[in-house]
Amino acid sequence: MSCLVSPPTRRAFLAAAGGVGSLAAFPISTGWAQTNQRLTVADAGGEITRANETTLYEPFRKESGIAVTVIAREHEPISQVKALVESKSFIWDVVALTAQQAMTLDAEGLLDPLDWNDPHMNELIPAAKAPNWMAHSTYAAVMGYRKDKYGANGPQSWADFWNVQKFPGRRSLRKSPIETLEMALMADGVPIDKIYPIDMDRAFASLDKIKKHIHVWWTGGAQSTQLLQSGEVDMIPIWSARLQTIIDAGAPAVTVWNQGIYAADGWGIPKGTPRAPAARRMIQYFARPDRQAARATLLGNGPSNLKAFDNIPADRAKLLPTFPDNLNKMLANDDGWWFKNREKAIERFNAWLIS
Amino acid sequence: MSFGAVDAKADAMQPAAAHSPQPAPSKRLVWAMPLIPALLFLTIFFIYPVADLLLLSFTNKSGAFDLEQYRAVYSSKVYIDVLLITLKIALMIVAFCLILGYPVAYLLANAAPKTRARLVIWVLMPFWTSFLVRAFAWMILLGNNGPITKAVNIFGPEPPIKLIYNLTGVMIGTVQALLPLAILVMMAAMQNIDANLTRAASTMGARGGQAFWRIYFPLSFPGVAAAGLLTFITAMGFFITPALLGGPRETMIAQIILVQVQELLNWRFAGALSLLLLALSFVVFLLYDRATGLSSQAQSTQPGRVQRPPGRLAATWSASLLAILGWLGSASDAAMKALEAVFPRRNDRPGRRGPGLLQIAVGMVLVFLVAPALIVVPVSFTSGSFIAFPPVGFSLRWYETYLGSPVWVAATLVSFLVALVTGLLATILGGAAAFVFIRHEFFGKRMLVALFIAPLVIPRIIIAVAMFYLFAKLGLIGSLWGLIIGHTVLALPFVVVTVMSVLKSYDERYDHAALTLGATPLRTLRHVTLPLIKPAIIAAFLFSFVTSFDELTVALFISAGTVTTLPKMMWSDLILQMNPTLAAVSAVILIIATVIVLAAEAIKRRASYE
Numbered sequence: 028m029s030c031l032v033s034p035p036t037r038r039a040f041l042a043a044a045g046g047v048g049s050l051a052a053f054p055i056s057t058g059w060a061q062t063n064q065r066l067t068v069a070d071a072g073g074e075i076t077r078a079n080e081t082t083l084y085e086p087f088r089k090e091s092g093i094a095v096t097v098i099a100r101e102h103e104p105i106s107q108v109k110a111l112v113e114s115k116s117f118i119w120d121v122v123a124l125t126a127q128q129a130m131t132l133d134a135e136g137l138l139d140p141l142d143w144n145d146p147h148m149n150e151l152i153p154a155a156k157a158p159n160w161m162a163h164s165t166y167a168a169v170m171g172y173r174k175d176k177y178g179a180n181g182p183q184s185w186a187d188f189w190n191v192q193k194f195p196g197r198r199s200l201r202k203s204p205i206e207t208l209e210m211a212l213m214a215d216g217v218p219i220d221k222i223y224p225i226d227m228d229r230a231f232a233s234l235d236k237i238k239k240h241i242h243v244w245w246t247g248g249a250q251s252t253q254l255l256q257s258g259e260v261d262m263i264p265i266w267s268a269r270l271q272t273i274i275d276a277g278a279p280a281v282t283v284w285n286q287g288i289y290a291a292d293g294w295g296i297p298k299g300t301p302r303a304p305a306a307r308r309m310i311q312y313f314a315r316p317d318r319q320a321a322r323a324t325l326l327g328n329g330p331s332n333l334k335a336f337d338n339i340p341a342d343r344a345k346l347l348p349t350f351p352d353n354l355n356k357m358l359a360n361d362d363g364w365w366f367k368n369r370e371k372a373i374e375r376f377n378a379w380l381i382s
Numbered sequence: 383m384s385f386g387a388v389d390a391k392a393d394a395m396q397p398a399a400a401h402s403p404q405p406a407p408s409k410r411l412v413w414a415m416p417l418i419p420a421l422l423f424l425t426i427f428f429i430y431p432v433a434d435l436l437l438l439s440f441t442n443k444s445g446a447f448d449l450e451q452y453r454a455v456y457s458s459k460v461y462i463d464v465l466l467i468t469l470k471i472a473l474m475i476v477a478f479c480l481i482l483g484y485p486v487a488y489l490l491a492n493a494a495p496k497t498r499a500r501l502v503i504w505v506l507m508p509f510w511t512s513f514l515v516r517a518f519a520w521m522i523l524l525g526n527n528g529p530i531t532k533a534v535n536i537f538g539p540e541p542p543i544k545l546i547y548n549l550t551g552v553m554i555g556t557v558q559a560l561l562p563l564a565i566l567v568m569m570a571a572m573q574n575i576d577a578n579l580t581r582a583a584s585t586m587g588a589r590g591g592q593a594f595w596r597i598y599f600p601l602s603f604p605g606v607a608a609a610g611l612l613t614f615i616t617a618m619g620f621f622i623t624p625a626l627l628g629g630p631r632e633t634m635i636a637q638i639i640l641v642q643v644q645e646l647l648n649w650r651f652a653g654a655l656s657l658l659l660l661a662l663s664f665v666v667f668l669l670y671d672r673a674t675g676l677s678s679q680a681q682s683t684q685p686g687r688v689q690r691p692p693g694r695l696a697a698t699w700s701a702s703l704l705a706i707l708g709w710l711g712s713a714s715d716a717a718m719k720a721l722e723a724v725f726p727r728r729n730d731r732p733g734r735r736g737p738g739l740l741q742i743a744v745g746m747v748l749v750f751l752v753a754p755a756l757i758v759v760p761v762s763f764t765s766g767s768f769i770a771f772p773p774v775g776f777s778l779r780w781y782e783t784y785l786g787s788p789v790w791v792a793a794t795l796v797s798f799l800v801a802l803v804t805g806l807l808a809t810i811l812g813g814a815a816a817f818v819f820i821r822h823e824f825f826g827k828r829m830l831v832a833l834f835i836a837p838l839v840i841p842r843i844i845i846a847v848a849m850f851y852l853f854a855k856l857g858l859i860g861s862l863w864g865l866i867i868g869h870t871v872l873a874l875p876f877v878v879v880t881v882m883s884v885l886k887s888y889d890e891r892y893d894h895a896a897l898t899l900g901a902t903p904l905r906t907l908r909h910v911t912l913p914l915i916k917p918a919i920i921a922a923f924l925f926s927f928v929t930s931f932d933e934l935t936v937a938l939f940i941s942a943g944t945v946t947t948l949p950k951m952m953w954s955d956l957i958l959q960m961n962p963t964l965a966a967v968s969a970v971i972l973i974i975a976t977v978i979v980l981a982a983e984a985i986k987r988r989a990s991y992e
Contacts, residue, residue, distance in 0.1 A: 072954025099946075099954035101938050103644035106847055110939070114854035118942040131647050197526070202625070238630075243547045246625040252959040253518065256768055259525045272959055276767045370646055377638065378460035380630040381467065 065094045066305050070123040072099025074272075075326065082321035083163075087312050093305050105132050108297050112137045117300040121309055124295045126362040127205075127369075129160035132295065134366075139296040142307040147314040147332060152349065154359055155291045155331035162291030163313040164322070165329040167348035167357060168206045169287035171255050171270045172262040174279040182262055184286050185214035189233070191240050196261030198237070199254050202244035204376035205365060206288050207234070209358060210264060213286050223361040227372065231379055244380070255280055268327030271346055282346075284353040290360035291331055323347055413822050416814035420834070420874065423811055428837055428871045431848035436660075436840075439653030451654035461638065461655060465662060468635045471552060471624065472617035478557045479613045480606060482747050483564035487605070489744045490565070491572035499983040503976055505562050507752045509928045510975040511968040512952055513559060517626040518960050519754035520555050521546065522761075522771045524627075529771060551627035556620055561751060563616070563925065564609040567880050570918040571605020574887050591714030595707045601887065607674035608883030611667070612876060615838040618663055635659055639841045649847070656844050663839040667832055676882065677819060677831040755972060762965035769960050780966035790951055790967070797931055797948035800862060804869040805927035809919060811870070812877025812926075819878070820885040831878070838875040845871070846939035853940060860944035868936040873926035880925065884918035 068084065070076055076097055084095045100119070101107060105128045111118055124132070132138050138159035143149070148161060155162035170188060172181045173196075182194050188210070191198075201207055208225050211233035217226075242260055245251045251265045256273045267282060274280050294313060296306045312318065319330035320338035329349035330336070336344055344350045348357070365372075442448035455461045486505065490498050508516065522528050524546035531545065545551060575598065583593040621637040635655065642652035671677050757771055765775030784790050812834070819831055837845065849868055850859065858864035892914065896906040912919065934949040941947065948971075952964050 073956065076954070098942070098944065099950065101644070105647055106644050106649075106843070107850070107939060107942075109647060110847055110850040111854070111942075114851050116854040116859050116942075118859060118944065127645075131645075135647065202630070241630070244630050247956075249956045249960045250521075250626060253521060253769070256959070257522065257525060257770060258527050259521070269959060273768070278768075370648070373641065373646070374458055374460060377464070377633060378458065381460070381463055381633055 064092065064305075065096070066120045066302055066309060067096045067098060067118060068121045068123075068309070069098050069100035069104060069119040071102070075123075078322055078325040082325060083313055083318055086318065087309055090312070091305075091308065093309070095309070104128065105137075108132055108295075109135065109137055112297050112299060115299065117297060117302070119297060120300045120302045120306045122295055122297060124160060124293060126154070126157065126160065126162065126291055126293070126360075127365060129157060129293065129295050130362060130366045133157070133159050137298050139298050139300065139303045139306070141296070141310055145311045145314065147316065148311060150316070150334055151314060151331045152291075152333065154289070155293065160293050160295045161310050161314060162293030162331045163319055164292040164326075165289055165331055165348045166292055167267045167284075167287045167289040167329075167353075168201075168264050169267045169270065169357075170262060170283040170285075171265045171280050172283065173255065173258060174281050175258075176261045181281055181283070183283060185210045186216065188262055189214040189237050191237075194262070197242040197259070198240055199243040199245050199251070199260040199263040200237070200241050201251070201264060202246045202380070204372040205369065206264065206360070207376075208372065209288055209360075210286075211237075213358075219286070219358045222358055223364045225364065225368070225372075227375065231375070234379065267346075267348055271327035284348075285356045287348070287353070287357040288360050289329075289348045289354070289357045290362065292328065293331075329353075414818060414824075417818040417830075420811040420815040420878075421830070424834065424837075424871065424874065427849070427852070427867050428845070429833070431852040432840055432845060434851070435649065435844060435848040436653045436657055438650045439657060441650065451650045454651060455654055455658065461635075461658075464633050464635050464638055465658065467631065467633060468618060468659075469662065469666075471549075471556075471632065471634065472614050472620075474549075474553060475556050475560060475617040475620075476610050476614045478553060479560050479564040480568075480610055482557065482750075483561050483568060483609065484606065485740055486561075486744050486747050487565045487568035487572055488602075489740060491569045491575070492577070495987075499980075499987075501748070503979055504748045504752055505565050506924070506975070506979060507755050507972070508558055508562050509924070509932075510972045511755055511758055512932055512949060512964070513623060514949075514952060514956065515758060515964050515968045516559065516754045517555060517623050518769055518964075519757040519761075520551070520558075520627055522769065523753060523757055524551060524554065546627055548629040549632060551629075552624045552632045555623040555627040556617060558751060558754070559623060560613045560616060561747070563876075564613050566921040566924065567609040567612060567883060568602065568605040570880065570884050570915075570921045571608070571887060572602050573917045574884060574914070575601045588711075589715040589718075591716075591718060592708070592711035595711035595714065596704075599707065603674070604676065604883045604886040607670075607676045608879045610674075611670060611676060611835070612838075612879050614666070614670075615663060615835055615875065618659070619838060619841060636841045640843050643841075643843045643847060652841075652844065656840055659841070660836065660839050664832055667835065668828065671828060671831070676879075676886070677828055678823075755968075758965045759969045759972070762962055762969040764962050764965075767961060769962055769965060780962040781970070783963045784966045784970065789946065793946045793948045793951040794967075794971075796862070796945060800865050800869060800947065801927045801930040803866050804873055804930035805923045807866065808870045808873035808877050808926035809923045812874045813881045813919060813922065815874075816878050816881035816885060820882050820888075821890075831882075834878045835875045837871050842872070842933075842935040846936045849936065850939050859940065860942045862945060864940045865937060865945060865947070866930075868940045869930035869933055870926070872933065872936065873929040876925035876929060877922040880922040881915070881918050884915045888915060 070079055076099060080097065084097060087093070088095050098119070100122065104122055104124070108119070108122055108124075109132070129138065140159050141148075141161055143158075148156075151162065152165075154165070170182065170185070174181070176196055177194065182188050182190075187194055188198065200210075208227070208230040209222050211230045212222050212225065213219070214237070215229060215233040217229070243254055245254060245263070248266060248269055251263060252269045252273050254260045255263050255265060255270070256276075256278045267284075267287065270280060270282050274282070294310045296303050296310070300306060314332055316330070316332045316334035317338055319332050320335040322328075323330050323335060323339055324343055327346060329347035330339075331349070333349060333351075336350070339347070345352065348354065439451045440447055440449065442450055490501055490505070493501065511519070523530055525531065534543070543550070545554070579601065580593050580598050583597045584590075588596070619636050621634040621640065624632045624634050625637060636659075639652050639655050639659070642648045642655065761769050761771060761773050762780055763776050763778070764770070764773035765777035765779065766773070768774075815834065819827060846868075849864075849871075853859050853864050853868075858867065888911070892910050893906050896910045897903070901909070932949055933947075934953055937945075937947045937950050938953075941950065948967070952967060955961065955963060
């Protein structure tokens, strides 16, 4: 970790000054000085808040002088973002959002634009950038398996996961079409660059083959870790950071990066918050490579600014989704395809499950 | 199922004023006064905001009237199928809760007060562990490497029966969660049954089976009906436990609605699905109410009433019911006789066989109820960082994490405070409403009762979103009062149904006696009615308390992160993995709650000695 506290920059000062100017557009009673110096950030809570606190929020407070309050939000926060924008009760100024969530909100005009006039924001990987959303972090759905079950010859691809003769054992899949359909296609031999647009008929035909061998359909992240850690199942698609948590704690599990699916986690600003200028400044801060490097040493999520790897120890770097060797083996989630097709996909998936 | 001579329909035709002992023309509507606060409360904080949101389902994107959402529901078979699966699972849960709960309620209601107090503590156990912690406890207990499967594995390499990730798992998890509710509601009604009636039947020659099925069971029926209704409606809204413990086919409609609201931002479609769920539940409620007479007035004890002869259909219905009950009585008597032939009764301890069986059955149900707690407490002392059984090592580190954190402790205190105020508010509002519902007949009563139950039917996510818009206007977002109001709306159905079920079998002649002797109505309520229905009031308060104490969705929305409750802390701690802190929290809550219940019991006992 390099310097935790850097002196206020000229850019930061200008952003603050700009903030004061644009406040005139928002008639609020609390007064500009106070509102400009206070931000409420809604993130996922728990471990993630603890890591963000030391590597992002606290250094930002020190550098900007802005008071940052942190609260834990729903896993799926977009309905609350809609409610707070429409009722103009801006209890949150910066919200942690996935790309999907940001697209859904953006389609209804519920996000404020970001300020892309920032060198670090333009260093980010393509998956981390959208007009009204920026990702500071990446996650991946990878295969995890039990070392005590398969030893050195574990499953290495989704085709292996589907191969119940060669790899007997209990399996779990996620009870959602997202990522599962892609895995089904890869298992059926579709190359990584031909996954999108998803051929749903082919994906469901592939799922038909594995359906009766699925011991558990998991619904929550904590459930997926519990299943693998307790040995309830022998292989499972799981988010890499969670898998790393149980490996670090001593579970005999292995991460398979090959044919993993990566996506990005980022931030958005609820449309109309009077504290948008300060919020924009904060999101810019999250793009800095040194901050992302510090965060990646605490959480198993990768940086979205690959320059961060200059400051991440090598043994840690290889556990992260955006580590080049891992990234090369993985599929980038096509959020655009999912945004257009997920309603249909979810409906078909639910019908398929209960049939 | 009206066991008396009058059916519910005949009742509904009685003019309301005729029921008051002394109808005063100038005070015609005074009887309805106790209903007003609850009705106003529900209208402002539930009906208005939720209707606003649900009516979106009749519009299209441009806001004009359109049934496109309903066409979308029907264009895919999946939604109706899921609705039917939900109905099937809910009905199964109800059946298990009533069958397993009845013997427990019976034994508790007829036990000595001291024994009852000791046993109720076990029945209450599931209330004090968060639903999330309980689901994980079941995952450990019933999983491949769990103690139960391991025990079964002694007889074979593969477990012959899969206990989890299928319908069995869903039943185990949900029935355990709802059993305390069913038991307490039935117990409250049973404690009002005059034991002399069964004794009289025996004196007149009825054998045990006949006396039970023809006398005791009909008298306990309002409690069974209320317990069935509450468990049914609650079960219709379940989804987290079924999702965690079920298989692919155990998909509940609330889950589908949640995804539409939260992930797809498709509120119109979610509104359409919710209205269908509401309509289905409403139809079930009406049929159920007609069959059980739950919301109709208490009948047999009304003095000076012209009792209409029952209609032909009702008469046939009652007659066949009596025949069934008589048959059940003979059947149980025959079964007991056969059992006695195989295992002769010991002469030195007459009557030992029956209670023995009952006690064994009740003991097994109690073990089932406390099983998750039996896992959670040892796990909380683990020195490892996983929830696993048997736990690894011994340490107090998870207790240090919990009790050493000001945030955790503050969240615990906030939850206790909010639950306490919610319990009081809901009990007062709902209890008063229940009085009006049971003691008076008026036009549209059934609709009103249904309305009071609706907060249990509408998915919580819909209520939470709808309340947010209203509370934002009222400045209640992020306030303790916002949270309390939200939770009170959710708790009202439990109070109204519980209190109604007991008032139904309450003998109003006690009140009339007091009034005749010159007591004011308020004094009568305080010194006669309330002491007599105390078990129901306590149960209603407990349900409200627990509803609030374990509530997550509304808390997440209304508190907006600024007021942190215990379920919210637990939920956000669960982001990456289930860790033993949650087990430690559950163990502490379990101990605190049990100590409070014990202390209340001790104070009560001391007071009764004086």
